[in-house]
Amino acid sequence: MPYVAGDLLCLKCRDMNLSGECLTEYLDRVIGELESEDRVSEETYRARISVCASCPNRWQATCRLCGCYCQIRASIRKNRCPIPGNPGWIEEIEEETESGGLDG
Numbered sequence: 001m002p003y004v005a006g007d008l009l010c011l012k013c014r015d016m017n018l019s020g021e022c023l024t025e026y027l028d029r030v031i032g033e034l035e036s037e038d039r040v041s042e043e044t045y046r047a048r049i050s051v052c053a054s055c056p057n058r059w060q061a062t063c064r065l066c067g068c069y070c071q072i073r074a075s076i077r078k079n080r081c082p083i084p085g086n087p088g089w090i091e092e093i094e095e096e097t098e099s100g101g102l103d104g
């Protein structure tokens with residue numbers, strides 16, 4: 001999802017004067033450090049991000065409803081879009097395997 005990092009809502013980031021490239025590296029690092037069981041599949045991530053990309057509630061890299069970076073919020077399995085009643089995307093449900101364990 002393209003964005004410009006110059007006017008981020010997060011004052012801490014603004015004070016750090018992050019470039020778009022630095023922000024991308026930061027977001028990639030945070031997502032990469034998530035435990036695999038907490039992170040959505042690539043397919044789910046892309047589907048969620050494509051919804052955020054065309055959402056009127058998105059402002060640059062940030063969701064205006066929750067204040068999260070869209071990439072980070074969308075990368076976490078248990079998260080859902082914060083739109084009340086009609087979220088753009090919902091939690092990724094783990095499926096039980098035949099052995100009784102959780103798939104994913």
Ligand code: SF4
Pocket residue numbers: 051052053055056057058062063064065066070073080081082083088089
């Ligand atoms: S999380 Fe939901 S409300 Fe926020 S930008 Fe994405 S689709 Fe829009």
